[in-house]
Structure formats: C-alpha cells, structure tokens
Amino acid sequence: MKPAPFEYHAPESTKEAVDLLAELGDGAKLIAGGQSLVPVLALRLAVFDHLIDIRRIRVLRGIEERGDSVWIGAATTEAEIGRSALATRRVPLLSRATPLIGHFQIRNRGTIGGSLAHADAAAEYPAVALALDATVEALSPRGQREIPAAEFFTGIWTTELEPDELLTGVSFPVAAGRRGFAIEEFARRSGDFAVAGAAVAVGLDPGGRVSASGIGLFGLGPTALRAAAAETAVAGIAVSDIDPAEVGRAAVADLDAVPSDLHGSASYRKKVGAAMVARAWEQAVKEAVSG
Template structure:
C-alpha cells in the first residue's frame, strides 16, 4: 500500500513547528526519523492530513551534561547517542540500550524523541526513560513544559503530549556512586522487537546494601512498565543476599494485560520477562559491586 495523501510542511525552527502543530491540530503528525511513522503511513494505520517534518530543526539535536542531568535533544539520532562519550559516562543504561534497537540503518535515522513519542511498549528507550525518571521537555504556543516519564506513556502508542505540543528534549538524571546498569531482552532474531526486556539500574552503599534501584520492563504490557514492588523489596537489602530469580519473579508477579499473540502467549512472555529481569539484575549488581 501507499500512504494516503497529505500536505507536507518543513519548518526551520522549533517554534515554527509547534505553531504548525497548534494550527493544524489533530489532523497533523510530526515526523523525525520516520522509522516508526513511515511504515504506519504505508499501511494506512496512520492517515494524517498534514505531515510536519522536523529534519531541518537543528535546535532539536544535541547532547550536553548540566546540573546533574544529561540533556538530549529530541531530534538526536540513536546512532549519535550510541557514539556519545557523554551518554556512556552519564547515562550508561541509555548507551547500552541503543545497540539493541533494530539495525544500524534504523539507528542512523531514528531519533530519541521519535521513539518516545511513538510510545511502543516493546521499545527500549521508553523503558529506560521510565526507569531513570527522565523528564520530557515540550514546547507549544503556550510555552515550555516538562512531563515526568512516569506520566508520559498513557496507553498503546499514546502519550500525554497534547496535539499542539512538540517534544523538544529529554533530561536524564545522572546516577553517581557505586552504580551498575544492564539491559537484557529476548527477541527471536537480532533487530526484532523484543518479546520481553528489562532495563535495570542499581546503586550500592558502602556496606553493599542496595541504596536504590530501578527496573523498567518492555514488551510486557500496553506501555513500558516499572517494577516498583520488586524495587521496594530489594532496596536496603545486602546485595549478596538477594536472589536474582526472586527479583525477576517479583517484577512480573503482578503484571496485567501481558500481550498474547502469534509470537508468544502471555504466559510465555511473563516467564521470559522474569528471566531477563534476573539476568539484568545479576549484571547490574556485579558492576556496582566492582565500582
């Protein structure tokens, strides 16, 4: 199939893009790298009357560390994130998730903002943003704003963005101290969307107790999920006394609406989810203990 007809707009700046989205309303879609939207257009799963192309908006790109965060422009490509020493140092979880996204051709065009705005529950970046309590930055004719990642993903392929809001950047808090990070997923083939995945961050204190931890899940619901019960159970415990398999079981014990389709049943996805959480937990704890 071919996309339905649409009017094409190529703004030169973020303010112009936001104004276009406000004027055109729900009949418009913003496109960045197009790695998610273009296939949807071709299949006519999305039929916007207007397409607002963000490729010329240079101010949406860039990576910088400031005030205890790494701020990444929404238009920054996944390939650029993967190459960034600033991201590798300040947000290792994001750096480690990046090579798992599709193939290098996709990462060369796909963007951070596009991945978050598309809000695919099986994608890596939304789960990382949720696990790290990232702040989503927005721009509209009403001004600038921020949305906590915990409130950003509202349903399947839906977010808290208003029709007139443009996603401009994401601020990731920098974890310090004895920290460890790991991303694990299971996919049938390299580059496929994961049947289930986990993004884990851990910080240990001087006595090897878990000072804080975060477990983000993907592929296990209609949105990325946070395993808060498992996090709470592990926090304050001596790392060596925590059974990783118990963490995996706790992380998946209360899952609701786990997808069931031709790729895997809900039960299989849940079991795989517990296994990848346990594997990521072991890696993250080992890295933190050695820090």
C-alpha cells in the same frame, strides 16, 4: 501500498513547528526519522493531511551535560547516541540499549524523541527512561513543561503529550556513587522487537545495601512499565542477600495486561520477562559492586 496524499511542512524553529501544530490541529503529525510513522502511513493504518518534518530544527539535536543531568535533543538520532562518548560515560544504560534497536539503518534515522513519543510497548528507550527517572520536555503555544517519565507513557502508543505539544528533549539524571546498569532482552531474531526485556539501574550504599533501583520492563504490557513492587522489595537490603531470580519473579508478579500473540502467550512472556529481569539485575549488581 503508498501513503495517502499529504502536505509537507519543514519548519526551521520550534516556534514555527508548534504554531503549525496549533493551526493544523488533528490533521497534522510530526515526523523526524520516520522509522515508525512511515510504515504506518504506507499501510494506510493512519492518514494525516499534513506532515511536519522537524529535522531542520537544529536546537532539537545534541547531547549535553547540564548540571547533574545529561540532556538529549528530541531529534538526536539513535546512531548519534550510540557514538557519543558523553552518553557512554554518563548514561551507560541508554548507550547499552542503543545497539539493540532494530538494525543500523534504522538507528541512522530513528530518533530518541520519536521512540519516546511513539511509545511502543516493545521499544527499549521508553523502558530506559523509566528506569533512570528521566524527564521529558514538551513545548506548546502555552509554553514549555517537564513531564516525568513515570507519568509520560499512558497506554498503547499513547503518551501524556497534548496534540499541540512538541517533544523537544529528554534529561537523564546522573547519580554519583556505586552504580550498575544492564539491559537484557529476548527477541526471535536480531533486530526484531523484543518478546520481553528489562532495563535495570542499581545504586549501592557504602555497606553494600541497595540505596536506589530502577527496573523498566518492555514487551510485557500495553506500554513500557516500571516494576515498582520489585524495587520496593529490595530497598535497603544487602545485595549479597538478594536472589536475582526472586527479583525477576517479583517484577512480573502483578502484571495483568501482558500481551498474548503469535510470538508468545502471556504466561510465556511473563516467564521470559522474569528471566530477563534476573539477568539484568545480576549484571547491574556486579558492576555496582566492582565500582
């Protein structure tokens, strides 16, 4: 099939893009890499009268260190993030998640802003954003605002973004001290969406106790989730006294909307999810201890 007819717009500034969103209303849709949107349009699962292409807006691309955070422009491609020495050094969890996204052709076009705004439950970047307490930046005719990742993902393919808002970038805080990061996922084939996965960040105090942790889950709910109960359970505990398998079980214990489909039942996904959390936790702790 082919997409329904639409009018194409290519603004060269964020103001122009936001003005178009406000003017065209619900009939307009933003597009950057198009790796999620184009298949949906081709199958006519969605129809829009206008597509607003933001690839020409230069200020939406780039990776910069800003104080204690690393800022990444919304139109920065996944491939650019994967090649970035700054991202690898300062936001290693994001860097390690990147090779797991589809295939290299997809990463050459797909963008971080598109991944976050699309909010696919099985996508890696939303879970990483949750685990790292990222902040999403959005621009509208009313001005710019910041949305914590914990409040950004609201449901199936839905976010806190208003219809006239443009996602302009995302900031990842960079914490000092003994830190460890890992991401694990299970997929039927390389490049497939994950059946279940986990992104884990761990911080240790000088005594080897857990001073901070973030556990982002994907493939285990209507959107990316944070395993807050498991994080609370390990706070202040010496890592030598923590069983990774128990962390995994705690992370999925209270999930009540786990998908059940051709790729696996809800109970199967929970078992896989617990195993992914346990593996990622173990690897992140090893890195934190050795650091």
